[in-house]
Structures are given as structure tokens and as C-alpha cells.
Amino acid sequence: DTAVSQTPKYLVTQMGNDKSIKCEQNLGHDTMYWYKQDSKKFLKIMFSYNNKELIINETVPNRFSPKSPDKAHLNLHINSLELGDSAVYFCASSQEKLAGATYNEQFFGPGTRLTVL
Amino acid sequence: DAKTTQPPSMDCAEGRAANLPCNHSTISGNEYVYWYRQIHSQGPQYIIHGLKNNETNEMASLIITEDRKSSTLILPHATLRDTAVYYCIVRVAPRTGRRALTFGSGTRLQVQP
Numbered sequence: 001d002t003a004v005s006q007t008p009k010y011l012v013t014q015m016g017n018d019k020s021i022k023c024e025q026n027l028g029h030d031t032m033y034w035y036k037q038d039s040k041k042f043l044k045i046m047f048s049y050n051n052k053e054l055i056i057n058e059t060v061p062n063r064f065s066p067k068s069p070d071k072a073h074l075n076l077h078i079n080s081l082e083l084g085d086s087a088v089y090f091c092a093s094s095q096e097k098l099a100g101a102t103y104n105e106q107f108f109g110p111g112t113r114l115t116v117l
Numbered sequence: 118d119a120k121t122t123q124p125p126s127m128d129c130a131e132g133r134a135a136n137l138p139c140n141h142s143t144i145s146g147n148e149y150v151y152w153y154r155q156i157h158s159q160g161p162q163y164i165i166h167g168l169k170n171n172e173t174n175e176m177a178s179l180i181i182t183e184d185r186k187s188s189t190l191i192l193p194h195a196t197l198r199d200t201a202v203y204y205c206i207v208r209v210a211p212r213t214g215r216r217a218l219t220f221g222s223g224t225r226l227q228v229q230p
Contacts, residue, residue, distance in 0.1 A: 004160070031216055041202070043161065045217035056217050090160050096216055106218060108160025 003027050004109035006091050012115045013081055021076045021112045023091030031055070032074035033092040033106065034066060043090070049074055050096060078114075086116045119144045119207040126225040129199075135192040137224050139205030142186040147209050150181060152190045153218070154201040161204065161220070164190065195228045202226075 004025045013019055025032065033056075034046040047066040048056035054066070063079040078085060091109040122140040129135040141150065152164040165172055165179045167188070172179045178191040192199055204223040 033217060042222065043155075043204075043220040045219070048217050050216070092160070094216070105163035105166075106161075108162070111158070111160055 003107050004091055004093055006089075006109040006112050008112060009110065010113050010115075012117065014117055015081055015083060017081050018077070018079045019081060019114070020078070021089055021091075021114070023074045023076070023109060025072055025091075025093040025107070025109075027093055027095070027107060028072075029093040029095045029107075030071055031094050031096045032068065032071075033094075034074065034076050035090040035092060035108075037088045037090060037111070039087070047074075047076075081114075081116045083116050086114055088113050119148055121205045121207055121221055123203075123205055123221065123224045125222065126227070128227050128229055129192075129195045131197060131228050131230050132194055135195040135199065135226055135228070137190040137192075137203050137205075137226065138187065139190070140187045141205070141207045144185050144207050148207050149209070150179065150185075150188050151206040151208065151218070152177070152179065153204045153206065153220075154199075155204070155223070156198075156201040161218075164203075195226075197228050197230060200226060200228045 007022045031050045033048045035043050037043045046060050049068045052068045065077045068074045088111045090111045092106045094106040095104045119141050149166050149168050151166040153161040155161045165177050167179045181188045202223040202225050204220050
């Protein structure tokens with residue numbers, strides 16, 4: 001059973017298009033994240049949601065809009081795609097409210113490789 | 118989150134122990150040391166974490182110096198499947214601060230047959 005799944009795995013599109021990436025976790029976690037890994041392999045947080053509420057919103061262009069319809073899903077919609085948006089996007093989830101735990105690990109999805117032409 | 122410094126790359130022979138160092142000289146008292154790894158083209162995977170005591174699990178051991186300014190991740194018997202980029206991350210526990218992880222450039226470990 002896949003814990004954190006993302007669709008699609010690969011996405012090739014033209015500049016100016018609008019696209020969405022979907023993420024689902026079946027772990028019952030209350031927190032979900034979007035990370036971006038660029039061509040230099042640096043992995044950076046973009047957004048974090050806890051119980052459908054936006055917690056972290058890093059310096060990301062407002063062309064990127066996350067949407068969490070429920071605790072198990074966090075989708076990423078990107079408007080007016082640009083060449084610089086080409087990257088691998090990782091979704092992750094964790095349970096941040098577990099009493100007594102010193103740390104609750106983040107589980108990452110397989111990534112979505114976005115290529116903007 | 119405290120800054121971490123790791124060597125960019127290391128080699129290790131298959132079956133031998135891989136010792137991956139991490140410097141975090143500005144670590145504060147409430148910050149933990151976490152290790153993740155990213156095998157090629159996959160999402161990062163949690164390995165282990167610790168505060169000040171040495172820790173061991175089924176994947177690895179974490180040795181933290183007494184002054185907590187550095188640590189070493191030990192893979193006791195490296196296999197080819199352990200070839201990956203290993204990230205050392207220092208941050209407060211999730212309940213008391215930000216929840217996201219800040220990844221540096223990590224150490225690329227190449228296990229040689």
C-alpha cells in the first residue's frame with residue numbers, strides 16, 4: 001500500500017499553461033507539505049498544511065496555490081507556468097500531534113517531475 | 118534551525134561501515150539532530166534522530182558528541198542500496214516550532230562493490 005502518492009509522476013507542459021499536481025496520504029496524518037527540488041538538487045519547503053489550515057507559506061510566487069480539500073489530500077495548482085518552475089515536486093506528510101513523541105517523521109511521496117518547455 | 122556542514126561526497130566499500138559526519142556547532146539546547154536520505158529519483162526517507170544520547174535503530178546508529186556540536190551517522194554494513202544523498206538536519210521538535218525540514222546539500226555516499 002502506498003503511504004503518500006502523487007499524480008502525475010511526470011508532467012511536461014508549455015509555458016503559460018495551468019497545471020495541477022495531486023497528493024494523497026493514507027497514513028491518517030494531520031500535516032502535509034509541498035517541497036520543491038530544483039536542478040541543483042536543493043530541496044526546499046513551499047507550503048505546509050495542518051488539519052487543512054495553511055501553516056507555512058514560504059516565499060513562493062502567488063502563481064502557486066495549494067488546496068487541501070481534506071486532511072488526506074493536498075493539491076498544488078500552478079498558474080501561468082514558467083521555465084523556472086521545472087523541478088521535482090515532493091509531497092510529504094507527518095503526524096504532528098502525537099502525544100509523548102519527540103519526533104514524528106515525514107513520509108515523502110515519489111515526486112512529480114515537472115518540465116516546462 | 119542551526120546550520121549544518123557535511124562533506125559533499127564519500128565512498129565506502131560494500132559490507133564495511135559507512136561513517137557520515139555532520140558539524141552543527143551553533144546547535145541550541147532544544148534542537149534535535151535528524152538524518153534523512155534520498156536514494157536517486159525517490160523522495161527523502163527518514164533514518165534516525167537524537168537529542169544528546171546516542172541512538173540506534175534497524176537502519177543506523179547516531180553518535181552525538183558530548184558538546185553536541187557534531188554527530189556521525191553510522192551505517193554498520195553498507196550495501197549498494199545505501200548509495201544515496203544523506204542529509205543532516207538540525208531543528209526544534211515539531212510541537213515547539215516550525216514543522217518543515219530545511220535540507221542542505223547533504224553528503225553523496227557511493228557504496229562500491
